[in-house]
Amino acid sequence: MNIREPNAIDRLVTLFSKLPGIGKKSASRLAYHILDTDASYARSLAEQLASLHEAIKRCSVCGSFTETDPCPICTDMTRDVHTICVVERAQDVRIIEESREFNGRFHVLGGLIAPLEGIHPSDLTIGQLLLRVKQNDVHEVILAMNPTVEGDTTALYLQKLMREEDIEVSRLASGLPVGGDLEYADRLTLSRSFRGRVRME
Amino acid sequence: MNIREPNAIDRLVTLFSKLPGIGKKSASRLAYHILDTDASYARSLAEQLASLHEAIKRCSVCGSFTETDPCPICTDMTRDVHTICVVERAQDVRIIEESREFNGRFHVLGGLIAPLEGIHPSDLTIGQLLLRVKQNDVHEVILAMNPTVEGDTTALYLQKLMREEDIEVSRLASGLPVGGDLEYADRLTLSRSFRGRVRME
Secondary structure, three states: OOOOOOHHHHHHHHHHOOOOOOOHHHHHHHHHHHHHOOHHHHHHHHHHHHHHHHHOEEOOOOOOEEOOOOOHHHHOOOOEEEEEEEEOOHHHHHHHHHHOOOOEEEEEOOOOOEHHHOEOHHHOOHHHHHHHHHHOOOOEEEEOOOOOHHHHHHHHHHHHHHHHOOOEEEEOOOOOOOOOOHHHOOHHHHHHHHHOOOOOO | OOOOOOHHHHHHHHHHOOOOOOOHHHHHHHHHHHHHOOHHHHHHHHHHHHHHHHHOEEOOOOOOEEOOOOOHHHHOOOOEEEEEEEEOOHHHHHHHHHHOOOOEEEEEOOOOOEHHHOEOHHHOOHHHHHHHHHHOOOOEEEEOOOOOHHHHHHHHHHHHHHHHOOOEEEEOOOOOOOOOOHHHOOHHHHHHHHHOOOOOO
């Protein structure tokens, strides 16, 4: 970094480059863009950031981000209380909600089982999930973790637990993405799409 | 956008997605990352953004961003006052300073001539440049605008002006990037690198 760089820009660039997917160059581009833009934009962004952590809490029931506790999904009585969709992170709730495919409740695990990284089942909200399942007479648990090694491990672990409680467990289908091309599918995805092939009647 | 999305996140995502190169998905990823990170990060970022426009001014001499006016480059007497490097935007000063190739003064044009977009020579700081050239006994003006249509137009315009003042004008070399590959060079770059070929003695 050049010693002549104005400090205020430099500090902003350093902060921006801590964000995921933002390298030094992008961070610098963002900082200069904000400088070139009307000051009201920087002010609005500053206000939103300053109040973010006070405005947003975790739902004490499902663990998703919310402004009210419990969250609007957990208090919505038109939603199916007997089906729980288990996700890794709070932001996954948003993604699934946008698909409008699911009308039950959510449960945020807060991570995936990864013993090599020191993340064990006790570090996740699995105890609370079991409690919710028993208290709410849940019929089906849909596992929506990513199809990765950690996602698979966590799914198998939860499947075993839920079976002991005699609860139906399912997992999101894995296979070729819509609009995808066989040519660009990796071997594992192709293998999964074969094993999970759907009969055409 | 889902109506259940917490508003504070939503507002932050909207603001982030106004930044260059940040789409709706990246904006959402950034917002959730900040929520997942310690609140002190969001606070620091908020503070930097809130004070940015007050802390950073334009140098009244060269037009670059600075915390003091005139900027440290314009007041540095160890730098060559008789050579001016002309750039399009204030952030270009940073990029050239980091290369440590240039030890003269800068001049920020504030844009490039683009009649179709309604940007004419009078919209740029060309008058101030001419004044500086005359007042400071400038020997050489180095044009460092990008090798684009607008950059070329602006360079030709300035070349003509400077010639009338009997001042040496040069432009940054255009050609193959270091580490680049002929195979990936576009025709125009290749053609420029031929025309600008350097004799090996």
